[in-house]
Amino acid sequence: MLGKTRRLAVLAEGSFNATDAKTAVGVLRYRPEEVVAVIDSTRAGRSAQSCAGVGGEIPVVANLEGAAALEPNALLLGTAPQGGALPASWRAVVAEALMRGWDVLSGLHELLADDAELATLAAAKGCQILDVRRAPEGRPLAARRAADVDALVVLTVGSDCNTGKMTTALQLRDELRKKGANVAFVATGQTGIFVSDQGVAIDAVPSDFVAGVVEQLVCDAARDADIVLVEGQGALHHPAYSGVTMALLHGACPDSLVLCHQVGRTHLRISDAGPAPRIKSLSELVRDYERAASWMHPARVVGVSLNTMTVNEVEGRRAIEHAQQLTGLPVVDPIRSSADAIASVLLRRWEERRRDAASA
């Protein structure tokens, strides 16, 4: 798959909108030139832009047959079901893609290349199955090595899952590059990997080695970059994912944190219909993340990234002002306006760091 120009048909059946088709939206935002069609029979005939706010005129089609006319060479699974198993209804679609000679790119926990039926089909048709959530072979154990890198390490953290941690890191990357900074992005989840062709889906790594894997990624990235932006995962207060978040926080040893929140989200998204825990206030979240970081290496929350897409522009601006007053920090919506205010803070912190190192 590497080296080949990707022409992707992105599967987002029944859920191609701005909030539910996380992987599809990420790939459309950052690598739209590789997408030839999105598959969602409930939205066929529309443009990607009109469904999800990204992707311009890329067409939404009803099925693989509809996508075939646009000559894709790979099917990308564009949504991530909770738990990460292959839904029964997708199996036939994946098999059909392989029958058509397309590669399959998957971020599911269930590894498609290990499925005998699908693997046999792929081999027969000469296509590849790429499971980006396959855990790496190594068993590294973290030892706070990332605290010693010269680069400024930045981690995005969240009030919940799916609040814009990857998008914020990527927008900061682009903003910092515009300012001439030498920046690396470290992907830690499937969409980040699809977007950047590197990284590890840390939620699939055996828990003993998550911090160690992150430490390696950060130390490697720091060799060639001045600022390392690490994609956050989960949330410190989420019942299912707080361990992943903690391992990331202690493996990466960031200097700076950027807190990501979606306006209007009041309760954590959990897998149950039961009562979900309330999300804490932004100032409590700042305090808790800084505390948890300090158990390994001191970090400061340097800004808040607010996803305001669920409200109109006036309400969005009001939410940003309110968050600024509450936290005393720069607050941005990196999609609706720009990540500039936080990028400037990071650049300043990097320059201070370099000056301190030079004078030491």
Added chain:
Amino acid sequence: MLGKTRRLAVLAEGSFNATDAKTAVGVLRYRPEEVVAVIDSTRAGRSAQSCAGVGGEIPVVANLEGAAALEPNALLLGTAPQGGALPASWRAVVAEALMRGWDVLSGLHELLADDAELATLAAAKGCQILDVRRAPEGRPLAARRAADVDALVVLTVGSDCNTGKMTTALQLRDELRKKGANVAFVATGQTGIFVSDQGVAIDAVPSDFVAGVVEQLVCDAARDADIVLVEGQGALHHPAYSGVTMALLHGACPDSLVLCHQVGRTHLRISDAGPAPRIKSLSELVRDYERAASWMHPARVVGVSLNTMTVNEVEGRRAIEHAQQLTGLPVVDPIRSSADAIASVLLRRWEERRRDAASA
């Protein structure tokens, strides 16, 4: 292996002492009747008791040949190398055990049953390889369900790895049973599983599902018990393992925590020769564990379990008094004296809980 009476030869080559051979010591302490010999050529001819303070007259032998006279039917790997790979020198020993028709019980991350050479050998000889660190198939996501069980959930937590979290939980189990309480023990690591024939080695579970696995174990155990004692893992301040500890804390939603520490340990044990982080004071540890728990469900540290084996009895008593003064909590060495003082607190908390539920 289940159903069969185990006659174990326990491999602890070069490290059969009270601190380094964690699995061997755990099995010898809680299931000595199943051990026929310990293998350590550097201590051959001595008794288990004289080497590790457990196991009475069980002999230490030089090799498998030496153990064979005692007619074991299984080899248990009794030490856990950091990272969990099969050391090159052990491969021949495992192969020899299988050649002799013995089963092999392993707690390594590297799964021996997936090793083609060893699996073929086992099949040819009709023996079994039991990898207790194999991750379970399911992909449960935690949703704070363990907070709603009727039982009192107790988790042991530590200042570092290898400070007595499993032993404290098992001593509390035995003490509470003596007092007539209906207690369940939930094993979360390889030694705990060998000792109790149940549980999951959570450090091998993909990080997304650790809290979910723990939640299931606790909810299952709580159906038939009044007090559920959960074996702790790692430490909240350990660079490599804090994510495992966090997932356990938030998956189990304990009411009560017991903090385990080894007297004289001043720095965390990390995988490096580099400078290890200092261990915080007991009162700081109490505060941090209660804070981290509170992000999901409020918990109190109700006692401190001090492992005083590295000092003499007088110094041990002094360390216990000092810890009592510092924390204001009951402090015990559950091996040297008894876990009674903490067991009594737990029983009282369980009775209060039952009274509150009845009057509600």
